Amino acid sequence: MLTRLYADDQITDADLEARLERVYRARSGTELDAILAELPAPAQAEPAAVTEPRTVQRISALFSSHEQRMTGVVSRQLEVRGRLGYVELDLTGATFQPGLTEIDVRAFMGYVQIRFPAGVQVESHGHALFGYFSLKGGPAAGAAPSSLVKVTGRATFGFAECFAGAGGVPRLPSETDR
Numbered sequence: 001m002l003t004r005l006y007a008d009d010q011i012t013d014a015d016l017e018a019r020l021e022r023v024y025r026a027r028s029g030t031e032l033d034a035i036l037a038e039l040p041a042p043a044q045a046e047p048a049a050v051t052e053p054r055t056v057q058r059i060s061a062l063f064s065s066h067e068q069r070m071t072g073v074v075s076r077q078l079e080v081r082g083r084l085g086y087v088e089l090d091l092t093g094a095t096f097q098p099g100l101t102e103i104d105v106r107a108f109m110g111y112v113q114i115r116f117p118a119g120v121q122v123e124s125h126g127h128a129l130f131g132y133f134s135l136k137g138g139p140a141a142g143a144a145p146s147s148l149v150k151v152t153g154r155a156t157f158g159f160a161e162c163f164a165g166a167g168g169v170p171r172l173p174s175e176t177d178r
Contacts, residue, residue, distance in 0.1 A: 001036060001039065002016055002019055002020060002023070002039075003016075005039060005040065010040050011039075011040070019035060019039075022035050023035060055075050055076075055077070056075065056077040056078070056079060057074075057075040057077070057078045057079070058078075058079045058080075058081070059078070059079070059080050059081070059087055059089060060079075060080070060081035060082070060083070060087070061081070061082050061083070061085035061086060061087045061110065062081075062083045062084065062085055063083070063084050063085050064085045065085055065086050065087070065088075066082075066085070066086075066087045066088070067087075067088045067090075068087075068088070068089055068090070069090040069092075069093060070089065070090065070091050070093070070094045071093045071094055072094060072095065073094070073095050073096075073097060074091060074094045074095065074096050074097070074101060075101075076097065076099075076100070076101050076102065077101075077102050077103075077104075078101070078102070078103045078104070079103075079104045079106075080103060080104070080105045080106070080112050080114065080153075081105075081106050081107075081112075082106070082107045082108070082110030082111055082112040082158065082160075083106075083107075083108045083109065083110050084108070084109045084110055085110050085111075086110055086111035086112070086113070087110075087111070087112045087113070088113045089112070089113065089114045089115070090115050091114060091115060091116050091117060092115050092116065092117045093117070094117065096117075096120050096147035096149065097147065098146040098147055099146075099147065099148070100148050100149075100150060101147065101148070101149045101150070102149075102150050102152065103149060103150070103151045103152070103153075104152050104153050105126060105133075105151060105152070105153035105154075105155075105160045105162075106153050106154060106155075107131065107133075107153075107154075107155040107156070107158035107159060107160045108156050108157065108158055109156070109157045109158050110158045110159075111158060111159045111160075111161075112155075112158075112159070112160045112161070113160075113161050113162075113163070114151070114161070114162045114163070115162075115163045116149065116162065116163065116164050116165065117165075118165045119147075120147045120148075120149055120164070121147065121148045121149065121164075122135060122148075122149045122151060122162060122164040123135075123148065123149070123150050123151065124151045124162060125150060125151065125152045126151055126152055126153045126154060126155065126160055127153075127154050127155075128154065128155040128156075128160075129154065129155070129156045129157070130156065130157050131155035131156055131157055131158045131159055131160075132155055132158075132159045132160070132161070133153070133154070133155045133159075133160045134160070134161050134162070135151065135162045135163075135164060136161065136162070136163050136164070137163050137164040137165040
């Protein structure tokens, strides 16, 4: 409940930390109930958001390669896996819904490359262990993106590269190019 209120900007960082400390110190259910009773009521979600199914789209390559150019609307949750192989994902022709889209990238002894269209704000929160995890490029000057893409994950003995705005990045060949 605390993290939900924090995610909805109903409590501050300091308030979250203070309340979590109290939660961890609590010795009984009564003490926990008292902490929860002080909290503001969670923001009411719109009915459409509650009934909308949360689908996770998965793209992976195991001992192989996977090249894909996506068009249409991108799922709010995407998992990309490159294990001893590589994934090249071109999202420059895709549409992102307003709000947050989360992409979890895992590259184990493999390579993952994702290209984003201009007008989408991309944040990288990934890490590397004996590898490389990067975000290159950024939003166009003066652009006010309505969509935020948060890229998380880990590259272990591998590489994960994201290119925002797709500037200067070689594109995948189309069927007509082949």
